Amino acid sequence: MAKKLAYDKLLFGAVALLAGFGLVMVYSASAAIARDRSAGINPFLLKQSIAGIIGLVAMAVVMHIDYRVLRRAEVVYGLLASITLLLVAVLFSGHLNGTQRWFLLGPISIQPSEIAKLALIPFAAYQISRKLDRVNQRDLLLPIVLGCGLVCGLILIQPDFGTAVLLGSTVFFLLFLAGLSWRYVVGGFALAVPLLYALVIAVPYRRERFFAFLDPERDPLGSGFQALQSLIAIGSGGAFGLGAGQSLQKLWFLPHPESDFVYAIVCEELGMAGALFVIGLFGIVAWRGYVAGAKAPDDFGRYLAWGFTLVVVLQALLNISVALALLPTKGIPLPFISYGGSSLVVTMTACGVLLNLSQHG
Numbered sequence: 001m002a003k004k005l006a007y008d009k010l011l012f013g014a015v016a017l018l019a020g021f022g023l024v025m026v027y028s029a030s031a032a033i034a035r036d037r038s039a040g041i042n043p044f045l046l047k048q049s050i051a052g053i054i055g056l057v058a059m060a061v062v063m064h065i066d067y068r069v070l071r072r073a074e075v076v077y078g079l080l081a082s083i084t085l086l087l088v089a090v091l092f093s094g095h096l097n098g099t100q101r102w103f104l105l106g107p108i109s110i111q112p113s114e115i116a117k118l119a120l121i122p123f124a125a126y127q128i129s130r131k132l133d134r135v136n137q138r139d140l141l142l143p144i145v146l147g148c149g150l151v152c153g154l155i156l157i158q159p160d161f162g163t164a165v166l167l168g169s170t171v172f173f174l175l176f177l178a179g180l181s182w183r184y185v186v187g188g189f190a191l192a193v194p195l196l197y198a199l200v201i202a203v204p205y206r207r208e209r210f211f212a213f214l215d216p217e218r219d220p221l222g223s224g225f226q227a228l229q230s231l232i233a234i235g236s237g238g239a240f241g242l243g244a245g246q247s248l249q250k251l252w253f254l255p256h257p258e259s260d261f262v263y264a265i266v267c268e269e270l271g272m273a274g275a276l277f278v279i280g281l282f283g284i285v286a287w288r289g290y291v292a293g294a295k296a297p298d299d300f301g302r303y304l305a306w307g308f309t310l311v312v313v314l315q316a317l318l319n320i321s322v323a324l325a326l327l328p329t330k331g332i333p334l335p336f337i338s339y340g341g342s343s344l345v346v347t348m349t350a351c352g353v354l355l356n357l358s359q360h361g
Contacts, residue, residue: 055348
């Protein structure tokens with residue numbers, strides 16, 4: 001009798017808890033803003049709930065489709081070509097908050113840079129799995145660098161520095177796990193210094209954010225405001241928080257409490273206990289995602305699982321680090337928990353791939 005495939009229930013439980021917890025925190029963090037915008041139902045909660053349902057359906061579908069479909073050349077290059085077209089097209093969309101990151105379709109907004117994760121990671125896994133014995137040779141490195149550079153370059157133009165760094169870092173770590181030579185690692189860091197200078201120090205608003213990160217109290221009512229208000233929220237929570245829904249910083253002190261700085265609201269309302277709860281759930285995702293990749297039946301499955309695990313966990317680390325003022329402020333959401341439909345749907349789809357692969361261990 002054939003062995004019945006069973007998905008990783010611990011991974012599924014962590015994903016379900018994160019998604020459910022995210023809905024609660026979006027409702028709590030956006031409550032004051034929502035009351036100002038609408039006398040009826042909280043629009044943030046409504047949109048996030050709809051995105052959660054779509055994400056759940058996408059996750060269920062992906063769980064039951066053989067992941068090897070993503071290994072076909074026509075699928076890999078089709079996804080890469082499609083996301084490239086979307087990233088070009090969004091540059092001709094309307095401006096929102098000084099950027100061109102979204103397609104606005106009435107009340108619905110779609111962010112192609114989030115969808116890019118679902119194209120770039122399968123592309124990198126495909127290239128690595130086909131040429132694993134030549135990981136330090138041009139015929140592997142050149143297509144990955146060109147593909148990643150094209151996608152990240154288009155995302156930078158929007159501009160979306162945080163997502164570009166996240167995707168570039170994910171691909172770099174995948175190559176490292178595949179056996180990238182230390183000479184390329186050192187060379188990569190050496191090239192990163194002038195590149196970061198050009199992208200950060202040479203651009204006025206990013207330079208201001210960087211120096212505000214080094215000394216937020218230098219301009220407490222300007223460039224250092226977000227970091228200081230986030231730290232106030234986190235410090236106010238203590239061990240067990242002020243209580244669910246009792247945040248004071250969300251009352252028009254901390255900007256974007258429902259999205260970029262939702263982790264600070266978690267800390268304020270639920271304290272260190274809530275903060276560690278969230279970190280613990282992401283730790284489970286990291287652990288079980290790694291196991292799913294390690295037990296995958298082929299190299300493509302291994303690097304596909306590790307790629308999606310990396311992109312979710314690294315994004316969480318970046319967002320949490322910004323909230324703790326360990327990194328300059330950057331508009332990158334906390335997976336599952338921050339308000340943002342595109343992020344939630346893409347993250348749940350990525351976890352569907354992990355759950356699919358976990359059935360083969």
